[in-house]
Amino acid sequence: MDKIIVVGAGLSGATIARLFADSGKDVTVVDKRATIGGNAYDYVDKNGITVQPYGPHIFHTKEKEVFDFLSRFTEWNAYEHRVLANIKGKLVPVPFNLTSLFACFSKSKAERIYKILVDEVGLDKQVSILQLKEHENAEIREFADYVYNNIFYKYTKKQWKMKPEDLGEAVMSRVPVYVSYEDRYFTDAYQFMPKKGFTEMITNMLRHPHIRLKLNTDAEKIFSFADGKIYLEGKEFDGIVVYTGRVEEIFGYKFGALPYRTLKFKFKTLNRSSFQKAAVVNYTTSHKFTRVTEFTKFTCEKKDKTVIVKEYSKKCKKSDMPYYPIPTEGNCALYGQYKSEAAKYKKLYLLGRLADYKYINMDVAVLNAMKLFDKISEDNVFAEE
Ligand code: FAD
Ligand code: UDP
Numbered sequence: 385m386d387k388i389i390v391v392g393a394g395l396s397g398a399t400i401a402r403l404f405a406d407s408g409k410d411v412t413v414v415d416k417r418a419t420i421g422g423n424a425y426d427y428v429d430k431n432g433i434t435v436q437p438y439g440p441h442i443f444h445t446k447e448k449e450v451f452d453f454l455s456r457f458t459e460w461n462a463y464e465h466r467v468l469a470n471i472k473g474k475l476v477p478v479p480f481n482l483t484s485l486f487a488c489f490s491k492s493k494a495e496r497i498y499k500i501l502v503d504e505v506g507l508d509k510q511v512s513i514l515q516l517k518e519h520e521n522a523e524i525r526e527f528a529d530y531v532y533n534n535i536f537y538k539y540t541k542k543q544w545k546m547k548p549e550d551l552g553e554a555v556m557s558r559v560p561v562y563v564s565y566e567d568r569y570f571t572d573a574y575q576f577m578p579k580k581g582f583t584e585m586i587t588n589m590l591r592h593p594h595i596r597l598k599l600n601t602d603a604e605k606i607f608s609f610a611d612g613k614i615y616l617e618g619k620e621f622d623g624i625v626v627y628t629g630r631v632e633e634i635f636g637y638k639f640g641a642l643p644y645r646t647l648k649f650k651f652k653t654l655n656r657s658s659f660q661k662a663a664v665v666n667y668t669t670s671h672k673f674t675r676v677t678e679f680t681k682f683t684c685e686k687k688d689k690t691v692i693v694k695e696y697s698k699k700c701k702k703s704d705m706p707y708y709p710i711p712t713e714g715n716c717a718l719y720g721q722y723k724s725e726a727a728k729y730k731k732l733y734l735l736g737r738l739a740d741y742k743y744i745n746m747d748v749a750v751l752n753a754m755k756l757f758d759k760i761s762e763d764n765v766f767a768e769e
Contacts, residue, residue, distance in 0.1 A: 386410040391603040392628030394422020396736030398589040399753035405594035416602040424582040440677040444570040445747030451574040458585035460576035465569040481562040510560040628736035631722040644706035648696040
């Protein structure tokens with residue numbers, strides 16, 4: 385093992401490992417899975433269709449630095465993500481926009497709401513549903529109630545077993561209401577899919593003479609942490625550990641498990657070239673699953689078969705994959721206890737969706753890894769090596 389060990393070969397781990405390697409440091413990356421890429425892992429199935437077994441992943445960012453960094457490892461296909469909501473059988477764009485407004489209300493009612501929204505919120509503005517529900521104008525509140533009940537309430541209950549207002553802006557503002565005809569799910573400047581998939585991109589990130597990759601290697605089995613000292617296979621380890629797994633794992637769950645939501649995926653290959661009108665359809669008023677994704681719609685390839693996946697959300701048990709941290713005040717406070725515990729280890733660094741217990745997108749995972757690399761370099765920990 386090298387003097388720098390990165391636990392996790394997801395986007396966070398792969399980014400920081402690559403930055404260490406580019407700066408001339410030897411680094412070992414371990415992952416307990418047999419595959420790289422963490423939840424962004426994808427593969428090409430026997431019909432030549434790229435499938436994402438851990439759920440739909442679409443790349444988008446406003447950060448040029450992130451886009452430029454990843455562009456070293458992949459070519460891209462331009463892809464702008466559009467999602468439809470199935471409201472009692474009617475398909476309308478989500479984020480709920482002015483097209484959705486005119487599809488859901490009579491012409492005269494929609495024109496009235498349109499005018500009030502433009503006057504009170506402003507044309508081309510985006511606003512969160514929680515803010516809209518509290519608006520001082522009663523007609524806007526009435527409109528917000530419609531959107532809340534038909535787009536957010538049931539989907540959020542299915543996904544989180546919580547009400548939107550209990551989750552708060554951190555989650556709800558991810559999907560605003562658009563006072564415009566904008567119909568893209570994201571408005572970031574850079575919206576692309578890696579031409580040969582995320583696995584290929586992350587493989588290229590990890591392909592470097594200074595990087596050694598050890599898959600099927602569980603950090604829980606090789607590391608132990610006690611009294612401010614890190615032990616690797618029983619011997620004291622004085623190198624750097626960047627850890628991107630669940631933070632509770634390395635401290636024996638001493639303060640209890642941090643709650644997560646997990647997903648059950650039901651995949652189907654269908655003998656037809658198209659299943660639905662958009663890459664993703666959200667079931668916002670009915671069904672037990674939250675959304676249906678059709679992977680062939682992420683690429684430009686025309687196939688005579690298609691693959692869809694339905695997502696069912698449930699409480700995460702210890703043996704399940706932890707997908708979504710639940711960012712309530714209580715959970716964040718519990719996370720704080722682990723963070724303080726980790727701070728006792730000088731060369732242990734937490735990074736990524738699990739170790740930071742943050743609901744972040746891929747671009748933020750990359751950006752945070754870049755920031756941590758800069759911090760470790762500034763801390764001058766290397767000087768001690
Ligand atoms: P992960 O991808 O979780 O990687 C962590 C790695 O650490 C895993 O490979 C794991 O096996 C390994 N590991 C954990 N514990 C140990 C251990 N003890 N020993 C060894 N290895 C260990 N982001 C977007 O930008 N766009 C999207 O469309 C999008 N869609 C998503 C859909 C779903 C269903 C989910 C769950 C997430 C989505 N994301 C999306 C978020 C994206 O997956 C994350 O931001 C990104 O993958 C975070 O990377 P990471 O490396 O921090 O974590
Ligand atoms: N959401 C909703 N209805 C929708 C889309 C999203 O209620 O049609 C809520 C839901 O709580 C969801 C959150 O907004 O978990 C964030 O949505 P996003 O699409 O960003 O979820 P992700 O792709 O990360 O699962």
